Amino acid sequence: MKKQLGRLILILISxxxxxPFLYMFMTSLRVTYTAYNFKxxxxxLTLKNYREIFYNTSFIIYFLNSLFISLSGVVxxxxxxxMAGYAFAKLEFKxxxxxxxxxxxxxxxxxxxxxxxxxxxxxxxxxxxxYMALILPLPTAVGVFIMRQSILKIPRDLMDSARIDGxxxxxxxxxxxLPLIRPAIIALSIFTFVGAxxxxxWPLIATTSNSMRTLTVGMASMNAQYTVNxxxxxxxxxxxxxxxxxxxxxxxxxxxxxxxxxxxxx
Amino acid sequence: MQxxxxxxxxxxxxxxxxxxxxxxxGKPYGFIGxxxxxxxxxxxxxxxxxxxxxxxxxxxxxxxxxxxxxxxxDLLLDETFKASIKNTFIFTLxxxxxxxxxxLFMASWLVSRGKSRLTEFVKGAMFIPxxxxxxxxxxxxxxxxxxxxxxxxxxLNILNITQPNWLGDSSIVxxxxxxxxxxxxxxxFMILYIAGLMEIPKNYTEAARVDGAGRWRVFxxxxxxxxxxTTIMVVFxxxxxxxxxxxxxxxxxGGGPGNASMTLVLHIxxxxxxxxxxxxxxxxxxxxxxxxxxxAIVQKSFLKKEKSEVY
Numbered sequence: 001m002k003k004q005l006g007r008l009i010l011i012l013i014s015x016x017x018x019x020p021f022l023y024m025f026m027t028s029l030r031v032t033y034t035a036y037n038f039k040x041x042x043x044x045l046t047l048k049n050y051r052e053i054f055y056n057t058s059f060i061i062y063f064l065n066s067l068f069i070s071l072s073g074v075v076x077x078x079x080x081x082x083m084a085g086y087a088f089a090k091l092e093f094k095x096x097x098x099x100x101x102x103x104x105x106x107x108x109x110x111x112x113x114x115x116x117x118x119x120x121x122x123x124x125x126x127x128x129x130x131y132m133a134l135i136l137p138l139p140t141a142v143g144v145f146i147m148r149q150s151i152l153k154i155p156r157d158l159m160d161s162a163r164i165d166g167x168x169x170x171x172x173x174x175x176x177x178l179p180l181i182r183p184a185i186i187a188l189s190i191f192t193f194v195g196a197x198x199x200x201x202w203p204l205i206a207t208t209s210n211s212m213r214t215l216t217v218g219m220a221s222m223n224a225q226y227t228v229n230x231x232x233x234x235x236x237x238x239x240x241x242x243x244x245x246x247x248x249x250x251x252x253x254x255x256x257x258x259x260x261x262x263x264x265x266x
Numbered sequence: 267m268q269x270x271x272x273x274x275x276x277x278x279x280x281x282x283x284x285x286x287x288x289x290x291x292g293k294p295y296g297f298i299g300x301x302x303x304x305x306x307x308x309x310x311x312x313x314x315x316x317x318x319x320x321x322x323x324x325x326x327x328x329x330x331x332x333x334x335x336x337x338x339x340d341l342l343l344d345e346t347f348k349a350s351i352k353n354t355f356i357f358t359l360x361x362x363x364x365x366x367x368x369x370l371f372m373a374s375w376l377v378s379r380g381k382s383r384l385t386e387f388v389k390g391a392m393f394i395p396x397x398x399x400x401x402x403x404x405x406x407x408x409x410x411x412x413x414x415x416x417x418x419x420x421x422l423n424i425l426n427i428t429q430p431n432w433l434g435d436s437s438i439v440x441x442x443x444x445x446x447x448x449x450x451x452x453x454x455f456m457i458l459y460i461a462g463l464m465e466i467p468k469n470y471t472e473a474a475r476v477d478g479a480g481r482w483r484v485f486x487x488x489x490x491x492x493x494x495x496t497t498i499m500v501v502f503x504x505x506x507x508x509x510x511x512x513x514x515x516x517x518x519x520g521g522g523p524g525n526a527s528m529t530l531v532l533h534i535x536x537x538x539x540x541x542x543x544x545x546x547x548x549x550x551x552x553x554x555x556x557x558x559x560x561x562a563i564v565q566k567s568f569l570k571k572e573k574s575e576v577y
Contacts, residue, residue: 006375006379007384010375010384010385010388011384011388013372013388013391013392014387014388014391014392015391016449017391017392017394017395017449017453018391018394020395020403020406020407020410021394021398021406023406023409023410024402024406027409079300080300080301080304081301083297083298083300083301084297084298084300084301084302086297087294087295087297087298088298091293091294091297092294093294093295096294099298099302103301103302103305106305106309106310108506108558108559108561108562109309109313109555109558110506110509110510110531110551110554110555110558111510112510112512112531112534112535112551112554113312113313113316113534113551113552113554113555113558114308114309114312114313114316115534115535115538115551116316116319116534116538116544116547116548116551117311117312117313117315117316117319117548118308118312119326119538120315120326121307121308121311121312121315136304136308137304137308139301139304139305140305141305143301144301169293173297194397197399198397198398198399198400198401199399200399200400200401200512200513200516201512201513201516201535205539216399216401216402219401219402219405220401220405220516220517230409233405234405234406234409237402237405237406240398240399240401240402241398241399241402244397244398244399245394245397245398247397248393248394248397249390252390255393256389256393256457256460256461259454259457259458259461260457260458260460260461
């Protein structure tokens with residue numbers, strides 16, 4: 001009896017988490033100008049809203065922009081972070097601990113503090129309204145931390161024997177280290193992707209031209225413009241939600257490991 | 267070992283990669299170089315710029331002119347700033363304990379139930395708000411909360427409870443936003459707690475159980491102290507995130523009604539990009555930086571103490 005009650009409460013809590021998204025999805029399948037006919041009947045479902053947003057060139061541009069920026073951010077972050085993580089974990093050099101500490105220190109800087117100076121820097125570089133401005137600031141020190149932690153676990157002998165065989169440092173990194181830290185790379189990739197995909201404030205500021213906007217920025221303005229057709233807004237919202245959701249479903253375990261790893265930093 | 271390595275590399279030069287040549291003797295610096303450059307350009311330089319701008323009347327368009335402490339003096343007279351400080355603190359003080367307790371509760375409940383289809387489902391469900399963007403969350407919640415015929419209000423209607431004006435009533439709007447934030451963040455912290463709970467050796471709790479300690483006592487005297495590092499992390503992250511709340515409020519209420527949900531970051535944004543008072547915006551930003559740094563220092567000192575006690 002007690003066990004049954006516990007199960008019921010757990011399901012209730014889960015529903016509370018899911019229902020808003022279910023509602024979003026259900027509304028997206030209806031042509032509704034009221035949004036307030038909350039019903040789960042399946043009779044008047046239609047894909048019209050989806051057809052409409054995919055005929056909307058702006059929406060497709062936003063979607064592709066978000067996709068390109070997020071994927072580039074993933075590549076940039078994984079490459080740079082794993083390189084730095086390798087150096088911090090396995091190479092000896094002057095000031096190693098200090099530089100690592102200072103890198104981690106950048107994590108406490110609220111991105112909102114750097115926002116306006118970043119805007120000024122980007123304007124001086126002439127990078128506003130370019131992919132450069134949207135992609136280059138994506139890597140953070142979290143990646144180095146995750147990479148360093150997992151590279152530390154690789155036994156030193158493995159690298160030493162490669163070195164004696166005459167393998168260059170770069171080849172050791174490419175051919176020995178990278179394959180061994182694949183789980184961490186996947187975790188960091190999903191992490192970066194979801195973070196970049198959901199980013200809002202910086203793209204809002206760094207872009208003024210419609211052709212450079214990302215999906216979140218586009219959605220926020222779409223929400224203001226089309227408040228009459230909730231179905232359309234919800235179709236857009238569903239499309240915004242879907243990529244992260246698919247990523248999460250496919251790679252749930254690595255995702256959770258990534259959270260645990262990045263959150264447990266000292 | 268190091269000498270051998272250098273000798274070997276010197277004796278037979280292999281084909282040279284671009285990065286290797288670039289790095290030369292300072293190979294390690296070549297590895298950390300690219301990231302250091304990005305972090306330096308996009309985090310360190312902005313901090314110094316931010317401090318510099320706060321002493322100027324910069325407005326993005328014209329050249330900044332030095333005006334001393336006048337921006338800081340203006341803070342004291344700015345009613346919106348006072349409201350934003352107050353709201354940010356209320357927000358943080360409400361959200362952090364709520365999401366910490368809720369996530370700890372959920373994590374220990376799920377772990378104690380063991381792995382089953384239900385617990386995996388709950389874990390997944392809790393995580394759905396985490397992976398969705400704040401913009402999306404606000405769009406959906408706005409529709410759920412607004413209007414007489416909205417789903418939530420319909421349920422309240424059936425239960426015969428008068429529906430409050432969730433986002434338009436200045437006495438409750440902040441609490442509604444806090445609720446949504448807790449709803450969104452709990453899944454994330456729950457995962458942290460689950461990871462922390464998994465690290466506790468089973469024989470600790472088992473030994474206590476054998477000695478006759480009840481479930482609650484085991485939790486209070488063994489589990490909770492061992493989870494302290496995780497808790498410090500959860501509280502720290504929760505504080506930093508709460509201090510930085512923007513997306514939700516920007517899209518949901520715009521700080522209103524009045525200044526009832528104005529926060530520090532929204533005030534920064536408005537001053538920088540709406541009122542074109544960038545120097546002043548940076549002054550507020552430096553206050554925010556100060557609070558974040560305080561949170562980090564407190565966290566560090568707690569962690570230090572923690573290490574000497576436990577390890």
